[in-house]
Amino acid sequence: MFKPSPYHPRFIQIATCLGFVLVLIDVSVVNVALEALRTAFHADLTGLQWVVNAYALVFAALLLMAGALGDRLGAKRVFMAGFAIFTLASVGCGAASGLPSLIAWRLVQGLGAALLVPNSLSLLRQAFHDDQQRSRAIGWWGAGGGIALAAGPVIGGLLISALGWRSIFLINLPVGLIGLWMTYRYAPASPTQAGRSLDMPGQMTGALTLATFTFALTQASSLGWQSPVIVGALLLSILLGSLFIWLEARHPSPMLPLALFHDAAVSSATVIGLIVNLVFYGMVFSFSLFFQSVQHRTPQQTGLAFLPMMAILMVMNIIAGRLVSRIGTRWLAVTGLLISAIGYLLMLPALAAQSYLPLVLPMLLAGSGIALTIPTITHATLAAVPNTQAGIASGLLNAARQVGGVIGVAVFGFFVRQGETTLFMHGMHLALYTAVALLLTGAAVGLGGFKRHQQIPSL
Template identity: 40%
Template sequence: MFPLNRKLPLPMNSTSSAQKWLLAATSISYVIVILDTSIVNVALAPLAATLHSTITGLQWVVSAYTVTFASLLLSGGALCDKLGAKNVYLTGLLLFALASAGCGFSSTLFALVFSRIVQGIGAALLVPASLALINSAFPESHQRAKAISLWAGCGGTAMAAGPLFGGLLIQLFGWRSIFLVNVPIALLGVVLAARIPAIKSTANRRPMDFAGQLLAIIALGSSIAVLIEGVHRGWRDPWICGGVTVAVIAWGLFIFTERTINQPMLPMKLFRLADFSAPVAVSLISGLVFYGLFFLLSLYFETVRGWSSLDTGLAFLPLTVLVTLGSFSAGILNRRFGAFWLIAGCCGLYAAGFAGLMILRENAPYWRIALCFPALGLAAGIITPVATTVVMGSIAKEQAGIAAGVLNASRQTGSALGVALFGGLLSAVEPLAAGIYFAVCLAIALSLLAGLLWITALSRNPPRL
């Protein structure tokens, strides 16, 4: 995706002023990218009221962003190589700002979903460009590790703070403010990024895999569309049957293309490595159950309980605080227990936490729900950095960009699938509490499946990290 050995012609004995500006700019961009994966969930009720949307429409508002982000992420790094990381970064940031303004001023559901798609395009450019800039500006491994940790930490904090920050904004200024707030932040990132020297790459540039990219968009987009619209239209509807056919053909052609061309955007041979395929699978399932949980509980708090967006954001605090704690403690826990047992244990935590949520009813006391949040938050916070460490240790250095792109794409794909699956259950099963019950049962089963896949794949040769 993007080379790791490009060097910025700056003094590297200590963190230079240019490095600080670069890190500030890239961290700001990552904050708004991650913020928009969680902040929208606390706006579901006011969005539905203003735009007269059903659960299906709300699924599209959430998933349009993540599906676009996931399907284009693998090509973002190749664009960095062809056009320059700084150019791609600035383009992505300006596109994200423009799309956020479009979201904020949307008067119809279609306009909002379209603007969310453009947001996803901007995010798919920003993330690999940010990593390319950081890798180039910090050639020393210990400096680069600290820089990436800070960059990732900002994203984790944004994800954790999203529900509360969003609830506060909505309470004070309405739901449009959660999108409009991105505009000044993005423009600040542009000002900071303007101080970054252009990076000249001497590495070989990877060609764009246009066929693979197009097939990935069709395959993922049609799959999510079928899951979202299937409940509403009926599974025997001609459009749904056609969508299933398109999805199956597109996935088949995508796998065939990536296996046969010389320089695919997703080298299928990487999945032969258990240390690569197992963390990717666990990351996808983790994203699915966690973001599906966010969508499910947001509707529960705002629709069943009738809580405001601010109250909903406050209700998520025991979950999001533990996500942050898990992220920052993952390195220490990994060194103490090892990745094999740590991720296996986190899959068990997921299952236990979801099992506790089976008591969800209209009159269930909040404290009983909140008791389940620490287990779920810790599991989500720990799995992401530990899985990343395992993946990065399983591949050659020159493939690090591709591996990072695949891992991020798997999480975003899982997020879109979670919203589609959980939202579909809520739409199909009446009353809402019964739909939540079945969704929680599905989350338990998937969590146990993730643990089984992890243990089965790596039990003979656990990762030594």
């Protein structure tokens, strides 16, 4: 076995990017595979939503604990555990014999993803001490996610056409093994906080709150919002959420320190992160169904259709990493949200044209705006907290983003639940109007929450 080599920040950066790539590629790839999964398992819309949301649910529910666990045991150790779990679960997904089995392995994938993401940011923070270098490293980290989102639909479409849907999960095996090896060999041991509490009561109530909330939103597509089951689940999630806040306010070392929200930058970034993912993942799910069910595109053609929106993410993430220290968080975040809102608004007349070409510019704008926003709010969050809270702060931001993704897939999926084309397109229009309204709300939050001339200070 190789012995760990001396500290090497660039290889650490590559390893963290590979981890983030794995986490996000399984979002974009699964969306391209929706029709293949519907055919293979005779799945209904609710079943397809669970394939997407089972992963996002566990991811969101465990992110805060994963950040605290990294602070307690060391980011390197927890990051490697996440890599190993995610890789193993990907093999399980590829071997699934039915929809319940696939959903179960997607839950395990969510655990691995939760361990990977906040600790990848902690490793970057430890590896790069210079502010400018750190900004660029986080920009490339975000670009890795952009690459995953851009390449995922295209590669996934090619793999599904050539080898079947199972191959989109099995492709994670070599990537995961490479990432594990690079982290083990090049990343130094991370500092630990042996006395850091994991706050299991808070973790359990928080996870149950998200689980009941996700169940209600997802099952509403088949049961309807007036179903006693849905109403009961929503009420239970409210009660559990209230209990979670009560427990965190009284715990001596809470999983989620409520004092974090006293900082306007952290609270604003958290709200914006939720909104951005709600819109983005909700619309990706809706457009995946539109391209495959309404326009009858193959998985490969669907992947190519998403290429403009996804590919621009990579470029704009890198640009954002360079601009954020010059322009400041307030104007870069607000500008990104407004650009994205304009893109989604322009999709309305583009859909009416009933051809693909008019969608290209709106998709570029929508992707560009989101790619400007995510690195900006990530920088703002990490800059607002001390080193000892880097893991929990990044976990909070990414948990909010994943909760947003769960809500987006559930709510926008409800909008487009009807198979008849006219009703489906009515749902698409409603989803787009909702997306624009939410992004404008996010811009207002950023305008009020970030300081006028706030630059990213040295961390």
